[in-house]
Amino acid sequence: MSNKKISSKNEIRYDSILESISDGVFTVDDHWRITSFNRAAEEITGISRREALGEICSDVFRSSMCENHCALRETLQSDTPIIDKSCYIINATGDKIPISVSTAVLRDQKGNICGGAETFRDLREVHTLRKELQAQYRVGDMISRSPAMQEIFHLLPVVAESSSNLLITGATGTGKELLARAVHNMSARADQPFIAVNCAALPDNLLESELFGYKKGAFTGADHDKPGRFALAQNGTLLLDEIGEISLNMQVKLLRVLQDHLYEPLGGTHSETATARIIAATNQNLPDLVLEGKFREDLYYRINVIKLDLPPLNERKEDIPLLVEHFINKYNHLQNKKIKSASPLVLAVLMTQKWQGNIRELENVIERAFVLCRSEVIDIQHLPPEFQASQLEYNHLNPINKLKQQTERQLIIQALEVNNYNRNATARQLGLHKSTLYRKLKKYSISLPASQYKPPR
Amino acid sequence: MLIAIPEWNQRISPVFDEALHFKFYRIQEGIICEVADQELPGLLAGKQLEFLLLAGVDILICGAISRYLQREAELNGISVIPFLAGETDVVINEWLSVGWQHGRHCMPGCGRRQCGQDAGCRSGKRNRGK
Numbered sequence: 001m002s003n004k005k006i007s008s009k010n011e012i013r014y015d016s017i018l019e020s021i022s023d024g025v026f027t028v029d030d031h032w033r034i035t036s037f038n039r040a041a042e043e044i045t046g047i048s049r050r051e052a053l054g055e056i057c058s059d060v061f062r063s064s065m066c067e068n069h070c071a072l073r074e075t076l077q078s079d080t081p082i083i084d085k086s087c088y089i090i091n092a093t094g095d096k097i098p099i100s101v102s103t104a105v106l107r108d109q110k111g112n113i114c115g116g117a118e119t120f121r122d123l124r125e126v127h128t129l130r131k132e133l134q135a136q137y138r139v140g141d142m143i144s145r146s147p148a149m150q151e152i153f154h155l156l157p158v159v160a161e162s163s164s165n166l167l168i169t170g171a172t173g174t175g176k177e178l179l180a181r182a183v184h185n186m187s188a189r190a191d192q193p194f195i196a197v198n199c200a201a202l203p204d205n206l207l208e209s210e211l212f213g214y215k216k217g218a219f220t221g222a223d224h225d226k227p228g229r230f231a232l233a234q235n236g237t238l239l240l241d242e243i244g245e246i247s248l249n250m251q252v253k254l255l256r257v258l259q260d261h262l263y264e265p266l267g268g269t270h271s272e273t274a275t276a277r278i279i280a281a282t283n284q285n286l287p288d289l290v291l292e293g294k295f296r297e298d299l300y301y302r303i304n305v306i307k308l309d310l311p312p313l314n315e316r317k318e319d320i321p322l323l324v325e326h327f328i329n330k331y332n333h334l335q336n337k338k339i340k341s342a343s344p345l346v347l348a349v350l351m352t353q354k355w356q357g358n359i360r361e362l363e364n365v366i367e368r369a370f371v372l373c374r375s376e377v378i379d380i381q382h383l384p385p386e387f388q389a390s391q392l393e394y395n396h397l398n399p400i401n402k403l404k405q406q407t408e409r410q411l412i413i414q415a416l417e418v419n420n421y422n423r424n425a426t427a428r429q430l431g432l433h434k435s436t437l438y439r440k441l442k443k444y445s446i447s448l449p450a451s452q453y454k455p456p457r
Numbered sequence: 458m459l460i461a462i463p464e465w466n467q468r469i470s471p472v473f474d475e476a477l478h479f480k481f482y483r484i485q486e487g488i489i490c491e492v493a494d495q496e497l498p499g500l501l502a503g504k505q506l507e508f509l510l511l512a513g514v515d516i517l518i519c520g521a522i523s524r525y526l527q528r529e530a531e532l533n534g535i536s537v538i539p540f541l542a543g544e545t546d547v548v549i550n551e552w553l554s555v556g557w558q559h560g561r562h563c564m565p566g567c568g569r570r571q572c573g574q575d576a577g578c579r580s581g582k583r584n585r586g587k
Contacts, residue, residue: 045566046566047565047566048566051565051566052565052566055565056468056542058465058471059471059520059542059564059565060564060565060566061471062471062472062520062521062564063471063472064472064474064475066471066472066475067465067470067471067472067475067476067477068475068477090472090474090521090522090523091566092540092564092566092567093524094521094522094523094524094525094527094539095523095524096474096523336503336504336507337502337503338503374499374502
């Protein structure tokens with residue numbers, strides 16, 4: 001058999017292989033014109049081979065990389081293949097299709113570069129599956145894979161079905177209002193209003209008129225009827241945030257609504273019925289307030305029919321990468337930016353922080369990084385200075401030492417908390433000399449509450 | 458009337474959503490009276506549409522554009538003539554002199570529904586020469 005025949009047979013075989021694979025493949029000549037375009041490429045792009053052949057590849061492929069980061073150009077210039085680079089293409093109906101691209105150089109029989117080949121994989125299915133997986137970790141605007149939060153997520157459908165009063169506890173910034181909204185949105189009341197009142201923000205008399213409303217003439221300046229939050233939340237959900245802050249006098253009035261579902265607007269002559277579901281939220285320890293006589297026991301039991309306790313971020317640090325990704329997506333959308341991720345070092349530094357402001361603080365850190373970041377990746381210089389300080393040490397260590405130092409830092413923080421920031425007691429508990437503890441506090445940038453700060457002598 | 462065309466290598470940029478360089482044509486009575494080149498400012502990185510709105514563009518002639526951005530542009534009063542390909546000056550001059558001709562400058566695979574030959578063509582003829 002002649003060489004020509006063998007070569008022709010091989011070409012037919014290669015064509016058959018290219019036609020049968022599910023990845024799109026096209027080749028270009030040295031003028032960037034398309035010389036082959038397989039069946040999968042037709043399917044993914046929605047462009048027929050007839051229309052594609054002979055055209056400039058960027059007019060056919062229309063990928064986000066064509067103009068500024070063409071993978072094929074890079075490969076032809078460096079003679080190095082690129083594997084699985086992520087981007088998107090825009091098809092003829094304006095859909096953005098996520099793909100991954102791989103490239104290779106084409107050579108003629110003499111070994112000279114005569115063009116390039118690009119292989120691309122449709123990632124829509126992968127993205128859909130990823131979204132489904134992420135949905136398991138998401139309820140409303142809350143996102144978590146930590147066991148404690150997963151337990152709450154599993155309870156939510158049952159909690160939402162009920163109309164019983166709900167108490168949400170958790171430190172500041174843990175997402176109490178988000179959880180209340182999630183409960184409302186999952187309930188049969190979802191079409192009705194969700195009204196939130198911050199009880200700590202208003203003095204007693206204002207809070208009363210805000211909650212119950214007033215009638216015309218109730219006081220000077222009341223020249224018309226004003227509905228209160230109970231009326232506005234009719235058949236919906238009323239969130240009483242910072243419930244631990246209200247006065248004993250106000251607690252009595254609230255108790256009556258919760259017991260009898262009746263209230264009287266200021267200046268009103270007859271009672272009105274409250275039909276809203278009540279969710280109360282607090283970052284305070286209500287049983288302690290009851291013991292101190294600052295919170296009525298009967299009101300506590302009335303609001304504490306179902307209780308959900310949100311863990312602080314320190315107890316769900318495994319959520320930090322997920323939350324960072326979530327906030328990056330959120331701010332990309334809000335600010336029309338294209339930041340892809342945070343660098344591994346940034347994630348490592350974020351994992352070592354104490355997060356007293358919890359998720360709200362983490363969100364603020366990412367929002368700040370968005371202001372400063374001009375590239376696709378959030379890096380350490382985009383974090384606040386105090387975060388950068390903690391990475392200086394981190395950066396120059398090998399992985400084992402990093403882990404050791406993280407652990408040591410955590411241990412010292414925990415011991416300080418247990419010992420109410422008494423440094424002598426902390427040093428004793430840790431088996432360290434007092435001056436060694438001071439040195440380590442400085443080394444790990446551990447700050448003490450202002451009232452506890454005494455410079456070492 | 459101000460027309461913007463995202464440009465790359467003297468051709469219409471393949472993807473508006475990623476374009477970094479724009480060519481602006483001011484048209485009066487069907488004639489180009491002013492041409493300007495402008496890079497997308499760093500402060501507006503990734504905000505091509507905001508840039509055009511700030512510039513006061515009336516018509517955008519472009520290559521591929523995501524459906525979302527096209528709709529946003531149109532909601533903000535910019536007529537979009539999408540999915541065109543070819544040399545920027547050739548496309549604009551041809552449009553001004555003879556209007557869209559069937560099949561010319563259409564991106565491959567772009568049905569008549571999408572590209573300048575159909576919807577864009579009508580808006581082009583309507584606006585041409587203002």
